[in-house]
Amino acid sequence: MLTIIVVGGGLGGLSAAIGFAKSGHLVILFEGRDNFTELGAGIQMPPNFTKVMHDWGLLEHVRAKATMPKSIIFRSYRDGQVLYEHQLTPNMEDDFGMPYLMIHRKDILGVLVKAARQLRIDLQVNSPVVKVDSENQSVTIASGETYTADIIVGADGKRSLCRSTIVGSDQPQPTNTLVYRFTVDPGVIRQEPDLRYLVDPPSGIFNVALTRPDPESGRVQIGPRDADLSELQEFFSDWDPTFLKLLHATTQYLIGDAAHATTPYLAQGASQSMEDGAFLQYLFPSNTSNEEVANRLTVFCERRKLRALAVRAQAQRAGEMLEMEDGPEQEKRDLLLRQDHPIEGFPIAHADPVLQSWLYKYGVQRDVKVGMENQRG
Structure with missing residues (x-):
């Protein structure tokens, strides 16, 4: 032993x-x-x-x-x-x-x-x-x-x-990619007819993970940080309208962190x-x-x-x-x-x-x- x-x-x-x-x-x-x-x-x-x-x-x-x-x-x-x-x-x-x-x-x-x-x-x-x-x-x-x-x-x-x-x-190396993670209340999603299929059948949580290029080139982001919801809404503003409804459905604060050494x-x-x-x-x-x-x-x-x-x-x-x-x-x-x-x-x-x-x-x-x-x- x-x-x-x-x-x-x-x-x-x-x-x-x-x-x-x-x-x-x-x-x-x-x-x-x-x-x-x-x-x-x-x-x-x-x-x-x-x-x-x-x-x-x-x-x-x-x-x-x-x-x-x-x-x-x-x-x-x-x-x-x-x-x-x-x-x-x-x-x-x-x-x-x-x-x-x-x-x-x-x-x-x-x-x-x-x-x-x-x-x-x-x-x-x-x-x-x-x-x-x-x-x-x-x-x-x-x-x-x-x-x-x-x-x-x-x-x-x-x-x-x-x-x-x-x-x-x-020294960690920058990935130049950010990952945003948050959850959305399934009850809120069900209120949108275009999104209801996402929570059918019902589940305990609805998890969302989004990636985007890091706007600050060369930044090393160690560990999670609070992220402003408006920065996501601005970045994705011309995306699929149904997706934008999902993005606007959350009232929870986001967690933004650098992509892992093994990207997600x-x-x-x-x-x-x-x-x-x-x-x-x-x-x-x-x-x-x-x-x-x-x-x-x-x-x-x-x-x-x-x-x-x-x-x-x-x-x-x-x-x-x-x-x-x-x-x-x-x-x-x-x-x-x-x-x-x-x-x-x-x-x-x-x-x-x-x-x-x-x-x-x-x-x-x-x-x-x-x-x-x-x-x-």
Whole structure:
């Protein structure tokens, strides 16, 4: 049994903690805030995400809090004309064995926190880590207490103390893209005849995520910030009138934040965190010795970096196809969409059968095995 310290209690930190605990290791998690909270609104859970939930025995708990979207509809921004509709239910379960779900961030966090407690993970809130000593494999929290471990996992966000301790100054790079997230009361939507279909059948929340170029070139936006509703209404003022009704239906303040390192066009940011946790579970069985830790961490870095960078590249491509400016290439794209013949390289990544198979049929245990075999030579 190893002793593991996890710094940070977000989705990534909790998934790593659960993965290690599932293998029988002693896990302590430090969260700087006084409770477990997630900023943001809805989060998509593609089949590779729900596969991890299933394997951890949490899928039914997730289903109880989640909604199951029927399809993803791609429309023209000009007039709302449907360009392509990709079925999610029941297609995802039929093709990949797992559902495609939508859940509020606080709800999935709650499921993970409950699971962590049942696994007897030591969850210490209001315990910000102020020092990481990589040489002595220890962390010091604000109260002055120091803890040592065989492995320290840094999951402490964009301003990561763990990362800066290991690699020094690590300045984030601008994405030049903003993401706006907010929810709209379904009751308000039902009052608009043109929008009523969006909440039929009724669901608990209606989540909206919008992307746009950052008007301040080169800006690094770390963490969420309040956003003025009027700036969105002005930017989208000449878009589809029905869409504008939705935009004007919200009375809630928006949250604006920079697009993640993994841009949101494939809904894979949180999914990759879940895969990380599952990978750690199988990479570090309960009989792992301290002498093996360094080599196994090398396998984690090599295999997960390979996967994450490939996912990021595909997400960037998906965004480029969706945000194509009007012109000949956009017209060619729209023609391909209307032909409704998804093949490899299809303009809509969610419907590309080769990409989706690679993305959703990823086997964590298989990848761990490949990594270990490669290391043995």
